[in-house]
Amino acid sequence: MSGCISPSDLAQARRLVALTDAGLPLVEDPWAWLAERLELDVAATLALLQRLQADGAIRRIAAVPNHYRLGYRHNGMTVWDVDDEALERLGPLVGTQPFVSHCYRRPRQPGWRYNLFAMVHGRNAGDIERDRQAIRTLLGEVCRADEMLVSSRILKKTGLRLTGASSPARQR
Secondary structure: OOOOOOHHHHHHHHHHHHHHOOOOOOOOOHHHHHHHHHOOOHHHHHHHHHHHHHHOOOOOOOOOOOOOOOOOOEEEEEEEEEOHHHHHHHHHHHHOOOOEEEEEEOOOEOOEOOOEEEEEEEOOHHHHHHHHHHHHHHHHHHEEEEEEEEOOOOOOOOOOOOOOOOOOOOOO
């Protein structure tokens, strides 16, 4: 974690990571749950999270559903070669489509022409192909090429883990 974080914030941040490494619990008020274990009030806990986010130590707090358990067994990372000038306007539109779970811009690489990535999930192969076609229509003529990289297995998703002697014991 960055040197911009105060020593007291760093200690609390390490405890926060240990408490949330498997996610927040499904309780009525997860912020109160976290604050109680950090021995802070809710406002101080949220302020700590905001400082860590502003510092770049954490990017976001979000739900990470297991789409397979929700019945979405077909997944495809759609990749798009979009005119760079249109990407700032069209990328957010793609990202707000109800069938896109995440969407981001990446720099082109030698041998890899694609600069826009959008993950789609569906109940069958036809669903994700239909969604890919919808994105293609949305992008229109500024899209020169696309592919879909289809998931072949489930990868375990985990949050940040601290290891070693400095990692506090998990408190649940």
